[in-house]
Amino acid sequence: MTREDLTQAMRALENNPSAPDELRGLLRELQRHQLELEMQNRELQEAQQALEESRNRYMELYDFAPMACVSLDAKACIQDLNLTGAGLLGQDRTHLQGMPFTPFVDPADLGRFFAHVRQCIDGETVSTELRLRIARRRIDVRLHSAPLKDGRLPGRMCRTAIIDITELRQIQVRLSMSERLAVVGTLAAGIAHEVNNPLAFLMGSLSLATHALRAPAPATVDAELLASTRHLTSATQALEALSHAQAGAERIQDIVKDLGTFARPTAPQVRSVDVEQVLELALKMATVEIRHRAHVVRDYVKVPEVVADSVRLGQVFLNLLVNAAQAIPEGMASRHEIRVRLRTSDEGVLVQVQDTGEGIAPDVLEYIFDPFFTTKRMGQGLGLGLAISHSLVAQMNGSISVESTPGGGSTFTVQLPVSSAPREVPVARAPRSPALTPRPGRILIVDDERSFGVTLRLLLMDVHEADYTPRAKEALEWIREGRRYDAILCDLMMVEVTGRQFHEALREELPEQAQRIIFMTGGAYTPNSREFVEQTTRPLITKPFKRETLDALLVPLLSRA
Structure with a gap:
């Protein structure tokens, strides 16, 4: 019965005096319910329209979000993704649905990717960084994943946001390089001093060799005796001087090589590293900054190798050593020390750099690893050294912390994971055979x-x-x-x-x-x-x-x- 039918029936009953009152009341009740149903229907339509508009807004936000979003099942197959994700992967969205995601993952990172998906499917919210290979391009990305229950499929899905951090990594590399060069610049005067010493020795030895070969014969010496002895004497003196000159040149070569280790940008190479060897190289580089401020105390115990990048780990140690030296005033080296400790712990290998400098105020300590935060005077640093060191250690799955007392010095502790690879045992070698001489060519x-x-x-x-x-x-x-x-x-x-x-x-x-x-x-x-x-x-x-x-x-x- 429509609303018009009800209206006509009510008019007919009202105009009919013989109609029972009960029937009239029933028709009024039906009319009231009809009005309520119409209002509810109108509200439902409005709610459905609002829901549809909200869904459309959500789909627009989802599809055109600035980050790629993808839903993966337990087998790491793509169940859904937004347009940004399809654009990142360089293919049509309908073609990608149902495909495995693994062809887009760098083979070296497949193990990490599967572990990430498995943790998410098991109910954890996880993040990781890895490299994708898309159309011959390599892209560094960060994955943020949360478990998602979808009624269409049994079990959980992994809803993943993919953030392209390639440019961020490039900026970090440039900042790291800038800070590394800033440290090298800090050491430049001292390095010039280190080079000038063997250089002066080299030039003096060459002058002696030249003089020995060109020395005029004394007038009082018998010509025949001079002829038999002069060549031997001058050649012997020249050879000795040239031998000294070569030693000086090799010392310069070593200094330049050490400097190049920290100044040259390299791709990360994470492998088993001898911490003591890297630490000694950093101490060698920092000697020119330390020698007038403190004496170095080595407090080492034998530690296992760690999983790290040796060049970047050397940069971290060099930053800590230079900071320790700069916290100590010049001219009192006998009263101050920089103690370097090597220890093992339950978490891995610990490297500590402790100074007896001025220390760090408590209100400053919490900001010490923030980028561009520095307590040094203008022109003495960018405030990036500790921030970059913190980032580099974190990339090697380690940690860095600091303890300090104003006026009582500071202690920086670097913790690094132990390598699972067995340490090579030195093998006694047979005496080296004489160097081979190539045949003429x-x-x-x-x-x-x-x-x-x-x-x-x-x-x-x-x-x-x-x-x-x-x-x-x-x-x-x-x-x-x-x-x-x-x-x-x-x-x-x-x-x-x-x-x-x-x-x-x-x-x-x-x-x-x-x-x-x-x-x-x-x-x-x-x-x-x-x-x-x-x-x-x-x-x-x-x-x-x-x-x-x-x-x-x-x-x-x-x-x-």
Whole structure:
């Protein structure tokens, strides 16, 4: 019965005096219920419309959210994802639904990814960082996952937000590099002092050698006696002076090598690391900052190797040591100490750097690891050293903490996880056999540093036939004209044609000659050259190098000439 039917029935009953009162009351009650039902229906329609609008708003927010969202089942297959997620994965959303997510995960991170999904399916809210491979691109991401119950499927699903942190990682690397260079800059004056000492020794020894070889004959000495003794005496003096000069040069080489370890950006390489060895290198680098402020006390016990990146761990130790030194005033080294401890604990390996400096105020202590927070004077630091150290240690699954008393010094403690790999036991080795001398061969030297190229040619000419050119183009022309070489020593970084370009041209035209290249480098790399060094199978020797080191690389090439 419609509302109009009820209205007509009510009018008919009201106009009919013989109609019972009960019937009239029943019709009124029906009319009232009809009105209530209409109102409820209208409210339901309005609620459904609001719900639909809310659902549409949610879907818009979900689909166009700035982060990718994906729902995974227990087998890590994609059950649902938003448009941002489909865009990140580079495929159509309908094609992705039902697909496994694993093809997009870097193979090295698959174990971590499965563990992450399993924890989420088991009911935990978890986060992890890993690398995705999408259309030949590598993307660093952070996964935030929470368990989700979906009535359409049995069991739980894993609702995951995927945040692209590639740019953040690049910024962190640049900040880390800036802080590392700032530390190296702090040490620059001291390093110059360290280099100048052996350099003065080197220059003095070379002057002695030159004087011994050029010394004029005294007028009172018998000519025949002088002829028989002068050569021996001058040569002996010259050889002794040159031996000292070589020692000085090697000391400079060691200093530059140590400095390069901290100044050169490298890709993270997490592996088993000898903490004591890394700590000693950092102490060596920080000596120039420490020596006028405190004396170092080593308090070591034997500890297992840890899982870490040695370069970044060295940066952490160097930051802590330099901070400890700068907390102590200059000129009172006998009264102050920096104590370095190595210990084991239930959680792993502990490294402590304790100073007797001015300490840190309690109201400052809680901010000590915040980026850009510093108590140093303007120009003495960016306030990034401890923040970056905290980040680097966290990336190695470790922790860093500090205890300090104003006026009583500070103690920084780094905790690192122990490596599960068995430590190598030193094996007694047989006495080293004499270095092999390569048989005579024909060698080409290509290096745009003329003084080095000429010197290297003179060095090799006592055994080999050696050609030198500062231009890679000229070297290519010689080889195209028919010259063949048993070994080619080529500098990696040249202005006109790089070593990489020279190698690629040879590999295309004369691959046999390309297999005879030994690259040389002074240690400065562009991003392209660093990528090439990581991929090439050709030998690489770092300048300056000893003759024996070069001979060891020449032997296999000249033996198959």
